[in-house]
Every structure is written in C-alpha cells, then in structure tokens.
Amino acid sequence: MFSENLPPGALVLDDVGKCYRRYARPIDWLKERLTRRPYAIEHWAVRDVTFRMQPGESLGIVGVNGAGKSTLLQMIAGTLTPTTGTLRKNGRVAALLELGAGFNPEFTGRENARLNAAIMGLDGDEIEALLPEIIAFSEIGEAIDHPVKTYSSGMFVRLAFSVATAIEPDILIIDEALSVGDGAFARKSFSRIMELRERGVTLLFCSHMLYQVERLCDRAVWIDQGRPVMIGPASRVVQAYQMELDRRYEDDGKKAACDVPQSASVAGHARIRAVRLTVDGEPPEACVARTHQSTVAIEIEFDSDPGLPAPGVACLVHTADGKNLSSMGSWISGPKPIPRSADGRASCRLELPNIPLLRGTYTISVFLMCERGIHVYDHVEYCASFSVETPTEQLGWVDLPHRWHSTTSDPSA
16 A cells, blocks of 8 residues: 655555465355355465665565565565555555566557556656657567567567656566566666666565675565565675575585586677686696695686677686685676677686685686676586695685684793
C-alpha cells in the first residue's frame, strides 16, 4: 500500500510474509469451507521480513533459487499481496520482474509501451512525449510496431527496461532481468541504473552476480527459505553469503574445476579470443611455481566493438575446491583503458610476481567486463591451472608477510 506519511521513494516493511495454501485434492477446498476444519497445506514463501529504505538508497537481494527473493519483490511491486505484516511505500514504482510481465502478446511494442506507461501513472501527453526516447533507447527499430509475441527474449527486456526507466520512477525494482540480451545493451542499461541512483531513485536489485550487488547497492539482504538471514552493508552480506555457498560446495562433494567446460560464453559485442598461462615463461605443465620465487603470467586476447568504450579484464584465482581466493581488475590496477587496434582487437598481460601462494593447485577464470567493471560481456571459467611448491611445511593458501618477536620479560632484570 502507499503512504502519504512517507517521502517519495521511501519503503517500509514490517514483519511481511506470504503464505500459499495448497490442497491435496480439489474436494478438500470444499470440505474445509463446509466443516471449517483445515485441510490445506501451508507453504510460507516469505516470512518475517522487516527493513526500511530511505529515498535514494539501494538494496541488493541475494539467495539461492527458491529462497523467496522474487516473491518478496513482487509484494513490493504490488503484484502480490502480503499475507502478514505491513508494507508501506510512496512514489511511482517501476519493476522489471518476470520477462514480459504486463505485456499483451497481441499488442505491438508501441501499444504495450503506452499501456505500461499509463499503468505507471502517466497521462496521454506525457506518454507521447516519452515514446521517442523509449523507442530510441530500446534499439528495436521497426519491430516497435510488430506484435510482441514475435519478439525475442532480448527484445522483450529492451522494451520493458526502456519503459520502466524512462518514466523516472521513485522506486526501481530489477529481478535478474538484465541477464537477458546482448552485452552492449546490458552495459547501456547499467549506465542508466547508475544515473538513476545518482538522481536519487530508490533501487532494489536482485542478482546472482554478487559483484554487481556489491557494486550497485549500499545494503543487502540475504534470504534463505523465505526468511532474512542477514541485513547490512552490501560488502558484508555478500561475503557472508559467499562463505555459505563455499560451505555448501564442499558439502556437495563437488569435484575439481577441471570438470567445468572451458569454452567461452559469448554474450554481446566483446569476446575473449585466447587465454594463456605461463610459470616463469614456461607452460604450467612443464614448470611448477615456487612460493615467493616464481612469476605466474596470464595473457588475454579479446575482440570488442570499437564503437563502445574499451572493456576491462578481470582474473579470478580459485583454490582447488573452487573457493574464490583473489581477483584483479584492469580498471582498478591496470591500464585504463586497455589500448586497442582500430578494429577493437586487444591483448593484455597480468603478472603475479614472486607469487605468495602456498603448496597446492590453483585455477584461473577470466572475465571481460564493461569499463565500469559491472557488466560481463564474456567469460571463460577455470580455463587454466598451475601448481605451487613450498619449501616449508606451512598450511593454508597464502604466505602472509609476518614477523615474530619475543615479549618474554628478562628474569634477571
């Protein structure tokens, strides 16, 4: 429900829950009403959620599939009614939930844009004034006058995102929608989200890409089995959630990273061409790295659309059991931007000198990111591995710089 006592963009949830009642047989529904005895099986999709958002805040929502994230966002958007608790909000709400939700498949893209803008509270003149911007941003061209039932999933999300963000909402809700579509549009979409944040739009963002949650959001809530496990600064919640995922990874008894496919997943206007790893100039099969002595180097080649800003490259180092050990992004510590040829081709080299890792096997994943380090154009996971030998019997993964000092008092003093 909306509340005039809250400033535009504010959101308050107090003990919000959603319960679904299921019946084993259709006749049980009738028996329950005739006898007033319960026959339904209750399933709580969301329970005991309480938090407050001030205008302009951004909140990430993380959790495994089926945890209740989408149900929570649908209640905030107003497409579901809470079973328990109170939910108050104020201002215009735009939501990107299920792909194509709210679109009539028989209507054209233009007609659906008008309809959705009207549902969000715009009058006729406002809608007509915004239509050219919506069509231009969506980049679907003449398809705007075709029925949306003929659209691809990427065209769906382009139009839905264009409408949702063109109306200048007070609260913007995004549930994994930007995982669909090509890289160029996703990059442009994240840029618009950043602009809306800077203008004070309240953002609720749900994604399995934890680095996006940490980058876009001030706070985060971790949902598990419908209940909030943790609410706090995004970096702390993401770290705690990642640790839980690592624990489940171990409990599931998963094998080493060599079981993961090593082919790149092309997604848009940039593509990784090659990744090569060497240890002291030799291939890892012929050379074992030594702690504090060897240099591990990763060479990456990529193609990109020269009409877009040059992408950045990130490398992630994993332990043998799949834990994320460390990451390095070129937009943080490397050349900004990476120089490219006129046709968008580029190469770069990441060196890890005097590598401080302890004995074990480590794998590398490579990501081709937008210039802000938010959107992933392409990635190759677990594409190379190397081993490390340590001359001492140290445990763990990293040899941290350290000193020992005696603090024992001199007994003769």
